Amino acid sequence: MSATWCTDSSMNKVVTSFAWNHEGLGHVSRLIGIHTVIRQRGLESLFFVEHHQQLIDDYQLPQVVVPSHPHSLVAEDWWIGKSNGMDYPRARNLSASIVRDATRHMDCVIVHDVVVHRSLYDEAVAKGWSQSLVYRDRKDVDDPVAWIQINAPEINVLYWLGKPHIRQQFNDLQVVGVHDVVRPLLGENSIWSPEAMGPDCLRVVITAGGGGHPDAQQFLQNSIDAIAGFSEKCSKAMFLVVVTGPYFRGVIRIPKRFNATATVTPYLNPTLSQYIDTSLLISQGGYNTFNEARQYNQPVVIVPGNRMLDDQVARGMSAAKNSSWIHSIAASGTVLEINNSIESVTGHLPPSDSCPGGQSPNGADEIAEHISGLF
Numbered sequence: 001m002s003a004t005w006c007t008d009s010s011m012n013k014v015v016t017s018f019a020w021n022h023e024g025l026g027h028v029s030r031l032i033g034i035h036t037v038i039r040q041r042g043l044e045s046l047f048f049v050e051h052h053q054q055l056i057d058d059y060q061l062p063q064v065v066v067p068s069h070p071h072s073l074v075a076e077d078w079w080i081g082k083s084n085g086m087d088y089p090r091a092r093n094l095s096a097s098i099v100r101d102a103t104r105h106m107d108c109v110i111v112h113d114v115v116v117h118r119s120l121y122d123e124a125v126a127k128g129w130s131q132s133l134v135y136r137d138r139k140d141v142d143d144p145v146a147w148i149q150i151n152a153p154e155i156n157v158l159y160w161l162g163k164p165h166i167r168q169q170f171n172d173l174q175v176v177g178v179h180d181v182v183r184p185l186l187g188e189n190s191i192w193s194p195e196a197m198g199p200d201c202l203r204v205v206i207t208a209g210g211g212g213h214p215d216a217q218q219f220l221q222n223s224i225d226a227i228a229g230f231s232e233k234c235s236k237a238m239f240l241v242v243v244t245g246p247y248f249r250g251v252i253r254i255p256k257r258f259n260a261t262a263t264v265t266p267y268l269n270p271t272l273s274q275y276i277d278t279s280l281l282i283s284q285g286g287y288n289t290f291n292e293a294r295q296y297n298q299p300v301v302i303v304p305g306n307r308m309l310d311d312q313v314a315r316g317m318s319a320a321k322n323s324s325w326i327h328s329i330a331a332s333g334t335v336l337e338i339n340n341s342i343e344s345v346t347g348h349l350p351p352s353d354s355c356p357g358g359q360s361p362n363g364a365d366e367i368a369e370h371i372s373g374l375f
Helices: 026-040 054-058 088-102 118-127 144-151 216-231 287-295 312-321 335-346 363-372
Strands: 013-018 044-049 063-065 107-113 130-135 157-161 167-170 173-178 201-207 237-243 260-265 280-283 300-302 327-329
Touching: 013 026, 026 044, 026 054, 026 107, 026 130, 026 287, 026 363, 044 088, 088 118, 107 118, 107 363, 118 130, 130 144, 144 157, 144 173, 157 363, 173 363, 201 216, 216 237, 216 260, 216 280, 216 335, 280 287, 280 335, 287 312, 300 335, 312 327, 327 335
Parallel strands: 013 044, 013 107, 044 063, 107 130, 130 157, 157 173, 201 237, 201 280, 237 260, 280 300, 300 327
Antiparallel strands: 167 173
């Protein structure tokens, strides 16, 4: 367990979530955005995780590790769990026991994100705690209301991301539409060195998010190769930062003919911003990076990844609705297509001293306000 929280009965109102991440940072990043606002409102937070997560530590939020097993997620037949050297019945029982003991002196509101953790759901049912689901559109779920009513009927609030005008009631289930959630950074410090800040410099970030998805290596390598080709034609001094992600276990190669100064790092501390002073971002189409880039009005090349639940292609194509956002979609992810997208975006870059985009409404504030009324 990391960080601390109070278990005294005089201070036991705790918003509790399971942050499911083995390959990306999407769930934990979104939940941190919500829990950050919740703590600002005087409520406590607790995370359950299936492995220690540095991002939670960086925000000084408490986390408790529970074992993974094939049935750790409600109604997700595709999820087979991760091997942890423990037989499955023991892992399942230990998970339930840890959740029960960790929340023994607490009055909880449970906030699930996209998926529902079995032990946390069952404990909430036994204790009569309020449960909600933060819902980001899924490729495999046409009707989230029906999904909840069939698979997790004790959930009584659905926070539907990106649908701020929805307010509906289905028997005991309340549907509350909210704006998209953007995790606040702990600082606005630039990642760029002084020598990269000249007026004739081009500063590029390639990010694979969490970096654990099977396509991360190919995305990173194709993006690097595309930058290498572009650098041979670019008249500006180029600086490149590659953020592989903390779960990346592959290998990337910097070409010999590479007219740019390159830095490779697995992780950016949240006191640093990959958007401040950045000329161009190349990323996949994950929910969090997509919405962060849109909020900062960051020029971006989007290379959608293939995900089981998340339709990154559809999300990338939705960017076409925002004509003021300088972006390009490299749907196939080939070196040539990424190179063409880089040329397209860099041909329309704003002045280097232009201001980032303004702050848009944050669904985290709306969710936290609603949760505060559930205690």
